[in-house]
Amino acid sequence: MSAYTSLMAYQRETEALSEIAGRLGWDQETMMPRGASEQRSEEMAAIESVLHARRTDPRIGDWLASAKPSNAVKKAQLRHIRRSFERSQKVPAKLAVEIARATSVAQGIWAKAREANSFKDFAPTLEQIVSLKCEEGAALADGGNVYDALLDDYEPGATTADLEDMFDALRPRLVALRDQIKDADQPPVLQGNFDEAGQLKLSAKLAEVFGYDLTRGRIDKAVHPFSSGSGQDVRITTRTVADDPFNCFYSTIHEVGHATYEQQIDPAYLLTPVGAGASMGIHESQSRIYENQLGRSRAFTGWLHGQMIDTFGDFGIEDPNIFYRAVNAVQDGFIRTEADEVQYNLHILMRFDLERAMMSGGLAVGDLEVAWNDRFLADFGFAVDMPANGCLQDVHWSVGLFGYFPTYTLGNVYAGCLFEALQAAVPDLDAQLSQGNLTAATIWLRDNLQRHGGLYEPRDLIKQATGADPTEKPLLNYLEAKFLDIYNI
Amino acid sequence: MSAYTSLMAYQRETEALSEIAGRLGWDQETMMPRGASEQRSEEMAAIESVLHARRTDPRIGDWLASAKPSNAVKKAQLRHIRRSFERSQKVPAKLAVEIARATSVAQGIWAKAREANSFKDFAPTLEQIVSLKCEEGAALADGGNVYDALLDDYEPGATTADLEDMFDALRPRLVALRDQIKDADQPPVLQGNFDEAGQLKLSAKLAEVFGYDLTRGRIDKAVHPFSSGSGQDVRITTRTVADDPFNCFYSTIHEVGHATYEQQIDPAYLLTPVGAGASMGIHESQSRIYENQLGRSRAFTGWLHGQMIDTFGDFGIEDPNIFYRAVNAVQDGFIRTEADEVQYNLHILMRFDLERAMMSGGLAVGDLEVAWNDRFLADFGFAVDMPANGCLQDVHWSVGLFGYFPTYTLGNVYAGCLFEALQAAVPDLDAQLSQGNLTAATIWLRDNLQRHGGLYEPRDLIKQATGADPTEKPLLNYLEAKFLDIYNI
Numbered sequence: 012m013s014a015y016t017s018l019m020a021y022q023r024e025t026e027a028l029s030e031i032a033g034r035l036g037w038d039q040e041t042m043m044p045r046g047a048s049e050q051r052s053e054e055m056a057a058i059e060s061v062l063h064a065r066r067t068d069p070r071i072g073d074w075l076a077s078a079k080p081s082n083a084v085k086k087a088q089l090r091h092i093r094r095s096f097e098r099s100q101k102v103p104a105k106l107a108v109e110i111a112r113a114t115s116v117a118q119g120i121w122a123k124a125r126e127a128n129s130f131k132d133f134a135p136t137l138e139q140i141v142s143l144k145c146e147e148g149a150a151l152a153d154g155g156n157v158y159d160a161l162l163d164d165y166e167p168g169a170t171t172a173d174l175e176d177m178f179d180a181l182r183p184r185l186v187a188l189r190d191q192i193k194d195a196d197q198p199p200v201l202q203g204n205f206d207e208a209g210q211l212k213l214s215a216k217l218a219e220v221f222g223y224d225l226t227r228g229r230i231d232k233a234v235h236p237f238s239s240g241s242g243q244d245v246r247i248t249t250r251t252v253a254d255d256p257f258n259c260f261y262s263t264i265h266e267v268g269h270a271t272y273e274q275q276i277d278p279a280y281l282l283t284p285v286g287a288g289a290s291m292g293i294h295e296s297q298s299r300i301y302e303n304q305l306g307r308s309r310a311f312t313g314w315l316h317g318q319m320i321d322t323f324g325d326f327g328i329e330d331p332n333i334f335y336r337a338v339n340a341v342q343d344g345f346i347r348t349e350a351d352e353v354q355y356n357l358h359i360l361m362r363f364d365l366e367r368a369m370m371s372g373g374l375a376v377g378d379l380e381v382a383w384n385d386r387f388l389a390d391f392g393f394a395v396d397m398p399a400n401g402c403l404q405d406v407h408w409s410v411g412l413f414g415y416f417p418t419y420t421l422g423n424v425y426a427g428c429l430f431e432a433l434q435a436a437v438p439d440l441d442a443q444l445s446q447g448n449l450t451a452a453t454i455w456l457r458d459n460l461q462r463h464g465g466l467y468e469p470r471d472l473i474k475q476a477t478g479a480d481p482t483e484k485p486l487l488n489y490l491e492a493k494f495l496d497i498y499n500i
Numbered sequence: 501m502s503a504y505t506s507l508m509a510y511q512r513e514t515e516a517l518s519e520i521a522g523r524l525g526w527d528q529e530t531m532m533p534r535g536a537s538e539q540r541s542e543e544m545a546a547i548e549s550v551l552h553a554r555r556t557d558p559r560i561g562d563w564l565a566s567a568k569p570s571n572a573v574k575k576a577q578l579r580h581i582r583r584s585f586e587r588s589q590k591v592p593a594k595l596a597v598e599i600a601r602a603t604s605v606a607q608g609i610w611a612k613a614r615e616a617n618s619f620k621d622f623a624p625t626l627e628q629i630v631s632l633k634c635e636e637g638a639a640l641a642d643g644g645n646v647y648d649a650l651l652d653d654y655e656p657g658a659t660t661a662d663l664e665d666m667f668d669a670l671r672p673r674l675v676a677l678r679d680q681i682k683d684a685d686q687p688p689v690l691q692g693n694f695d696e697a698g699q700l701k702l703s704a705k706l707a708e709v710f711g712y713d714l715t716r717g718r719i720d721k722a723v724h725p726f727s728s729g730s731g732q733d734v735r736i737t738t739r740t741v742a743d744d745p746f747n748c749f750y751s752t753i754h755e756v757g758h759a760t761y762e763q764q765i766d767p768a769y770l771l772t773p774v775g776a777g778a779s780m781g782i783h784e785s786q787s788r789i790y791e792n793q794l795g796r797s798r799a800f801t802g803w804l805h806g807q808m809i810d811t812f813g814d815f816g817i818e819d820p821n822i823f824y825r826a827v828n829a830v831q832d833g834f835i836r837t838e839a840d841e842v843q844y845n846l847h848i849l850m851r852f853d854l855e856r857a858m859m860s861g862g863l864a865v866g867d868l869e870v871a872w873n874d875r876f877l878a879d880f881g882f883a884v885d886m887p888a889n890g891c892l893q894d895v896h897w898s899v900g901l902f903g904y905f906p907t908y909t910l911g912n913v914y915a916g917c918l919f920e921a922l923q924a925a926v927p928d929l930d931a932q933l934s935q936g937n938l939t940a941a942t943i944w945l946r947d948n949l950q951r952h953g954g955l956y957e958p959r960d961l962i963k964q965a966t967g968a969d970p971t972e973k974p975l976l977n978y979l980e981a982k983f984l985d986i987y988n989i
Contacts, residue, residue, distance in 0.1 A: 027546035030539070031524060038523065042531070046715035047733035050519070053771060057516035061550055226535035244536035282542060 014077035015085060019283065021074070022092060025065045026282040030240060032058045037239040037246055041231045063107075067099045084285060087466045091284030094167065101150050110143050114411040121409035130380040130398045137408060138376040141369050144413045148370070158367055161414035165291040166421060168468050171367070174417050177424065177483050178360050184487045186390075188494060189341065189353050193392075195498035198336030202327055205256040209322045213256075214249055214263040216318065221301055222453040223247070223267045224274050236262035238269035238298075242281045245273045256323075257338060260315070261302050268301030269294055275457040276464035290469040291415065295422020296429060297456065303352050303423075304430040304489065305452055309335045310444035318447070336497050343393055345400035353494055356423055357390050362405070362416040370413060425473050427486025429460065432477040504574060507563035508772065511581060514554045515771040519729060521547045526728040526735055530720040548600075556588045573774060576955045580773030583656065590639050599632050603900040610898035619869040619887045626897060627865040630858050633902045637859070647856055650903035654780040655910060657957050660856070663906050666913065666972050667849050673976045675879075677983060678830065678842050682881075684987035687825030691816055694745040698811045702745075703738055703752040705807065710790055711942040712736070712756045713763050725751035727758035727787075731770045734759045745812075746827060749804070750791050757790030758783055764946040765953035779958040780904065784911020785918060786945065792841050792912075793919040793978065794941055798824045799933035807936070825986050832882055834889035842983055845912055846879050851894070851905040859902060914962050916975025918949065921966040 012020075035058065039051060075093055080086045099107075117136045124133035148157035159170050215230060228240075233248035240246055247266035252258045272288055280286030288294040305311060309332075316334040319326060328334045341351045347358040365382060368374035374382055383402035384395045395401035407415055434440055437451045444452070459476040466472075473481040494500075501509075524547065528540060564582055569575045588596075606625045613622035637646035648659050704719060712719075717729075722737035729735055736755035741747045761777055769775030777783040794800055798821075805823040808815060817823045830840045836847040854871060857863035863871055872891035873884045884890035896904055923929055926940045933941070948965040955961075962970040983989075 023542070024546045024549065027539075027543045028550065031520065031543050031547055034524070034527065035520060038527070042718065044714065044716050044718055044733060044735075046713070047731075050516075050732040050770065053512070054516045054520050057513045058520055060513065061517065224535070225533065227533050229531065229533055242536075243539040244533060246533075281539065 013079070014074045015080060015089075018071065018074035018078055018092065019088065021065075021068075021070070022088075022284065023282050025062065026284070026286070028058065028062055028065070030242070030244070030282070032062060033239050033241075034244070034246075037248075040233045040235070040237070041248060059111075066095060067104075071096045072100070084280075084466060087285050088283055091465055095284075098151060098164070101153070102147055103150065106143070106146055106150065110140075110147060110411060113139055113143055114409065117409040117411075118406065121403070121406060125399045125403040128397050128399050128403075130402060133403060133409070134377050134379070137379070140408065140411055141376055141413075144411055145370055148413075158370055158414060162417065163414075165415050165418050166469060167290060168470055169292070169417070169421065174363065174421070178363060178417075178420065181356055181420070181424075181483050181487065182360055184491070185353060185357055188491055189357070191500050192341045192353065192494060192498050195500055197342075198340050198497070199328065199333060200340065201255070201257065201337050204253045205323055205326070207251045207253070210251045210256050210259045211249075213318055213322045214259050217260055217263050217306075217315075218247070218267050220447050221264055221267045221306075221449050222271050222275075224271070227274055228270055230263070236266050238266040238273070241273045241287050242276075242278075245270045256319070261306060264306040265298045265302040268298035271301075271453065271457075272297040272461045275461040277462050280464050280466075285465045287465055289463070289465045289467065289472050291418035292421035292425060293460070293469050293472060295419055296425035296473075297461065299422050300426040300429055300433075300456070304426055304433075305444065305449065307338055307352070308441070308444055310441040311447070312338050313445050314447040339494070339497055341494065341498075343391070345387075345395060346404055352423075353490060354391070356420045359416050359420040361386050361390055363420075365402075366408070366413050366416065424483050424486050425469075425481055427483070427489050428473055428477045428479070428481045429456070430489060431485040432459075502568070503563045503566035504569060504578075507560065507567055507581065508577065510554075510557075510559070510563070511577075511773065512771045514551065515773070515775070517547065517551055517554070519731070519733070519771070521551060522728050522730075523733070523735075526737075529722045529724070529726070530737060552596075555584060556593075560585045561589070573769075573955060576774050577772055580954055584773075587640060587653070590642070591636055592639065595632070595635055595639065599629075599636060599900060602628055602632055603898065606898040606900075607895065610892070610895065614888045614892040617886050617888045617892070619891060622892060622898070623866050623868070626868070629897065629900055630865055630902075633900055634859055637902075647859055647903060651906065652903075654904050654907050655958060656779055657959055658781070658906070658910065663852065663910070667852060667906075667909065670845055670909070670913075670972050670976065671849055673980070674842060674846055677980055678846070680989050681830045681842065681983060681987050684989055687829050687986070688817065688822060689829065690744070690746065690826050693742045694812055694815070696740045696742070699740045699745050699748045700738075702807055702811045703748050706749055706752050706795075706804075707736070707756050709936050710753055710756045710795075710938050711760050711764075713760070716763055717759055719752070725755050727755040727762070730762045730776050731765075731767075734762045745808070750795060753795040754787045754791040757787035760790075760942065760946075761786040761950045764950040766951045769953050769955075774954045776954055778952070778954045778956065778961050780907035781910035781914060782949070782958050782961060784908055785914035785962075786950065788911050789915040789918055789922075789945070793915055793922075794933065794938065796827055796841070797930070797933055799930040800936070801827050802934050803936040828983070828986055830983065830987075832880070834876075834884060835893055841912075842979060843880070845909045848905050848909040850875050850879055852909075855897070855902050855905065913972050913975050914958075914970055916972070916978050917962055917966045917968070917970045918945070919978060920974040921948075 032055070035051075035055060043051060071092065075089065075096065078089055080089050113136075117140055120136045121133050124130065144161065145157060148160045151160035151163075156171060162169050162171065162174075211232075218230060219225070227243045228245045228247065231246070231248050232250060234250065236247070236249050238245065238247045247263070247270045249259055249263045249266065272294060276286055288297075312335045313331045315338075316328070316331045328337060339351065341353050344350055344354075347355065347362075350358055361383075365374065365379065365386065368382070369376055369379065380398060380402050387395050387401065433452060433455050436455055437443070440452060443450070460472060463472060467475060470481060521544070524540075524544060532540060560581065564578065564585065567578055569578050602625075606629055609625045610622050613619065633650065634646060637649045640649035640652075645660060651658055651660065651663075707719060708714070716732045717734045717736065720735070720737050721739060723739065725736070725738050727734065727736045736752070736759045738748055738752045738755065761783060765775055777786075801824045802820045804827075805817075805820045817826060828840065830842050833839055833843075836844065839847055850872075854863065854868065854875065857871070858865055858868065869887060869891050876884050876890065922941060922944050925944055926932070929941060932939070949961060952961060956964060959970060
């Protein structure tokens, strides 16, 4: 057997075990009896320990040194394996264990602090995690930029400098748009109660029209919607809120974007590194284009409006144009995950700056709450009322996800680029969307992006799909055109 | 760290991984999307390969040699680990791989042959498996009895000679009882359709009254009911048949017997070898005593009758005595899993003889169908109509389970012994059962048997719980008293 073949056989088994670990996570959020958590921690630790040992096995280094990839796919496979292996070689085992232990404890501490609405209950833990992640970043950076080294885990090839340029270009136009909207007439708010069975039924129909393959997936309820798994078994969850069916519908469409991406990767890549999404940013671009550019379009909401009347009867909004405005309402809010398309990226820009300030030492962790609240007031024009709605709202930092937040905005930027190209490729897109027909859109995304999985680096993938390097301009143009129209500005 | 501590830390991780593999099996039967089977095979193979490597790790031999157990629990832990490790050392790796591969393929071939109703489609595969299992048995037996060596996997300490004596004592009295029943007046058969929601609701109530802890378990539907898992996460499945609600109710109670056994083991044994049922026979004794001696008693069916009227309204049987007779109807049937209490063991006795004949070479595998049909006619008094109802009905042989069948009857025998002791210990048992109150019965089983897990050898466990060595007499006495009464003989 060649070194490449041996390495890939080994890797395939690792990927299979990793799918099992992922499904265990799915089970925990959907099916696990509540009294099983202690045993489940041991089970998760056991499989993670097997995976860690496999990923750091010195034979990988030998195989990588001898493997002679004969084509682009094989080169891409090795690129992924090498990145992961080199990363594991750079981080001292003792530090990796310490980070695993600290973040596992920190999540519980964060949840309690959020419940108690008390940042000081979380601050010492966060301080420890920031310090550990700085140490890890320094080990990975090899003298280079520490934050870049962490970012690279989630978005290979992205740099702080590039992101700063992009985000600096986003901020003024987003703020200007948001300020114009604030002064305009506001659309009506959806009111009333929408029964759960109806929400779940229409949610399943939305999953289907967006191309989610239920023979290789399933939909369950969970507290936080997520997508999980790869290849032939990609599961999503959704949730229902009685007076806010949009929460259910757009959570579902968002997760279907993530899930169909995994489902539509070339089956030849099953259980290999290339057989998964290219990066967090690319993944988010798929969930976002499904949810926003397609799902919240005037054309598609026209169809959804009819579906809601069929499902729930008269619910108080008869005019599809008013329905479209209600779906896209821009409103004050503290919470990132509930933010509208215009303000969402302002949340990310703020987190990007704050997490870099903590890592560089420019912001003491103990001062985060004050810094957060000052920045929020400046960016959003109203004050945070309590830490649970402020710096304690996201789980990310507690589990060590530094360098992750910017990939959300990168996803939105990529979605903007892809949507521009999709509109050019499918001239009658709106006519199709107004019939609830996503076929041409999802096939275009499959053929130009999704099927490649991790074959290309993220920026190259976008360039190949759209014909141009990714920039923030298409997203801004799209947002301005859409929301100036909605708000009659 | 002492050798014992090191070994147990290692073993604990293995047990956790084994729980994960078990849960993957549960997922496959309940939740897995149907298009995921190819990927799932690779996942199962990957975790099985991890488990195999761990179970044969030479360090286990070193630890076992140096460990100095200081009490009975530690001795029992080592007894289990040593048994499993020595077994793995005796079977050549090549043979183990061959058996794994052959049985994995054979299950599919068996399913197709059963569907096609053609034994000759399965015969060559079965021949191969018999030959491999003989080879394995010989390797394990070290010159001793080959069948005993296989039996020992499922029922440590049991021997063919003991079973022959026991089964020889069972057969004549079971046949005599069955023949008397055949000549007696038959009870009415339950008729009508029983809606699924009602069946599942009452099934869940039955699980609850029999003490199944849903905070550490859950109930789902599956084609074949089963119980899965240990410790804090023990899940069961059930099924519904529109015109046969007893199928659902008694499947549930049976699986609850298996599941509560695992749930009630001393929590100090969590994720250790002693933290699981003592043997297949002991496990079956729990499912059987829950299902039959308790669940099909006159007292309990009186309560169940009222529950069924509450759930389904008038269903055509008003008299609880007639209901009791309907629940316990002894009827002609080809299928072991559907057999009544009287005839069930005749099915097992037949399989025990046939599988030993195939292994000893006394019966050529190609002649199994004829031998089966002849024996069935002789034992049951009517002819097998087709192989799917005959020698192709059970999955066991296709997956290499030789030496497993007798544990079903051992379970019934143990249940007979335990029930005799339980009746003596709880004099007002019937009064409690007639109220749907299983508390005293299940607590007695917990305290005298279940909590010990695998601490004792099976026969010692029964002796400790009942005060006597297990024999077939209590079972026979119970069956004769019950069924002579039911059939007014």
